[in-house]
Amino acid sequence: MVSSLYPRMPGRHGSRYHECVSGAKAIRIPLLDLRAQYETIRAEVEQAVRGVFESQQFILGPDVAALEQEVAEYCGVSHAIGCGSGTDALLLALRALDIGPGDEVLTTPFTFFATAGAIANVGARPVFADIDPATFNLDPAQARAVLDSHPRVRALLPVHLYGLCADMDPLLEMARERGIPVIEDAAQAIGAEYRGRRAGSMGSIGCFSFFPTKNLGGAGEGGILTTNDGRLAARLRALRVHGSRVRYFHDEVGTNSRLDTLQAAVLRVKLRHLESWTARRIQLAGLYREKLAALGGPVMPPPLPPYPARHVFHQFVIRAPERDRLRERLSARGIGSEIYYPLPLHRQKCFAWLGYPEGSFPESERAAREVLALPIYPEMSSSSIEEICSVIGRFYSASS
């Protein structure tokens, strides 16, 4: 019996679902084990879910308002606005900042598709700048050069990939000089910190995802926006309910992107555990780092950021020579892994119209060839990490 919930999830992880049901080798150490997490909070979750059914209120309501308050406090901002998904959070943020046709938005090509998909979906054009190989995030020097040559850029959209904040100060500074907002894609980074500030509190708007596999994941789709700007908060609240501030009166056209009460009830339970889960992720990442260093190469653990930061290790991502063969070996030993992401966004078919040839962003392209995410989740045992690192060690000593 495969213990991971991951391969059971259709949709984004559909191919692994297929591998699982078609009798591929059982994964003993999955990338993530949501079932193990559920066992630790089952009673609390069941009580919260029962409460929602007793109330028969399923959309927004007191649980959503309470979650918004608690997330705002957790992220160190004055307002949080629940919505339908992380993708919707990005769309709503762009809409609230009046970004649309004729505008450009500067972002990283090395991210989950939704970041640039949202830009295109509001009718704007994604403009990419390469990543810093030391952080996998937007390189401020590259961003500056692109910004200087693109007068139509109306917003910066840095991503805090894998749970590590981008180098925000220089990005905030260049946005301030240009008089444009910064939207943080913090989908993978709840609780991450940059120079003592929380992800989602530094730009004009922060966008979070509650996709079940996230560090704070719901029991379905969900997302939240954070901001310190009361006017933006009010606009976002209206946009998520078809642009209405007073029921049945619409000042502008919005959409339906409300957060379900059930999601909020489950997320409120999980939020109470998030700090201890994050502490355990950080501890496990430290153990990985120690064990990988002891191998003496050639695997490179995630670099330590060149600025004070709290990495929340949504993913633990190594750079690995012969990455695909290593992945096969891990799988043969019952160890899950994943490639986030195998094709940078400037090379995606749907973005061919942007006209970026191969070689446009060498660091993003190199990262796509080298990265491999290894299992990390709070309930994981230290001995699993020792086993994974010894499989990696044997793989390279055999091939050298």
Ligand SMILES: Cc1ncc(COP(=O)(O)O)c(C=O)c1O
């Ligand atoms: C960086 C990033 N941005 C945006 C999203 C979109 O979030 P959702 O899946 O909740 O729509 C994700 C989710 O995987 C993400 O990782």
